[in-house]
Amino acid sequence: MVMSQTSNFIRNLFFNSDLDPPVKPDISFGNYFLKWDEDSIGLYSNEILKFKSFIKNMIPNLEPIMKMINISRPKNDPFRKVINDRGQFSISDKYNGRIFFILNIDTGGSTVLFREERVLINDELLEKLQLHCDSKGFTLLSKLKDINDVVSVKWKIGDLLFNRMEHSK
Numbered sequence: 001m002v003m004s005q006t007s008n009f010i011r012n013l014f015f016n017s018d019l020d021p022p023v024k025p026d027i028s029f030g031n032y033f034l035k036w037d038e039d040s041i042g043l044y045s046n047e048i049l050k051f052k053s054f055i056k057n058m059i060p061n062l063e064p065i066m067k068m069i070n071i072s073r074p075k076n077d078p079f080r081k082v083i084n085d086r087g088q089f090s091i092s093d094k095y096n097g098r099i100f101f102i103l104n105i106d107t108g109g110s111t112v113l114f115r116e117e118r119v120l121i122n123d124e125l126l127e128k129l130q131l132h133c134d135s136k137g138f139t140l141l142s143k144l145k146d147i148n149d150v151v152s153v154k155w156k157i158g159d160l161l162f163n164r165m166e167h168s169k
Contacts, residue, residue: 023048028163029056034113036158043115043157047095054093054101055113055160062160065089066109092116103160111160117153 022042027034034055036042043051069089088106095101102114 027052027055029059031163032059033161033163034158035161037156040155040157047099047115050093050095051101051115051157054103057093058091058103058160061091062105062111065105069105069107069109101157102154113157113160114154115157119151119153121151 022044024036024040024042025048029052032055088104090102090104092100092102098118098120100116100118102116104110104112104114106112
């Protein structure tokens with residue numbers, strides 16, 4: 001029962017299941033391409049199409065967002081202060097009930113993509129995880145469950161870059 005309700009990430013991490021490993025395929029749209037973070041574990045094959053769709057839908061919004069971030073406004077303008085203090089915009093898309101793809105755009109124009117997964121820690125999962133965790137890990141998971149049943153796992157996928165060489169051809 002727990003195995004069918006847990007994510008690919010949790011199954012691979014704790015249960016040594018025989019699922020396909022995450023992949024890092026080439027992803028590009030026009031002059032935009034994804035440069036995978038070397039430390040990223042990648043994405044699961046069943047997530048790739050949704051992730052590509054997310055990127056494709058975000059590309060038309062990148063230039064307007066970057067223009068909005070870089071708008072020349074008076075020093076005391078509250079909008080300018082919020083943008084400079086916050087340092088980035090985040091746009092997310094829910095892949096399913098627990099997985100999100102997130103695009104962060106900072107004031108320098110960098111676009112970074114993340115994958116976030118929310119995991120419900122119920123008693124049944126906690127019991128299964130106890131077999132795979134040392135005592136410190138299990139204590140941490142128990143405390144997290146006591147605080148909130150949902151734990152979030154997030155990792156950087158990579159940077160969305162613009163190939164200026166292709167643009168000039």
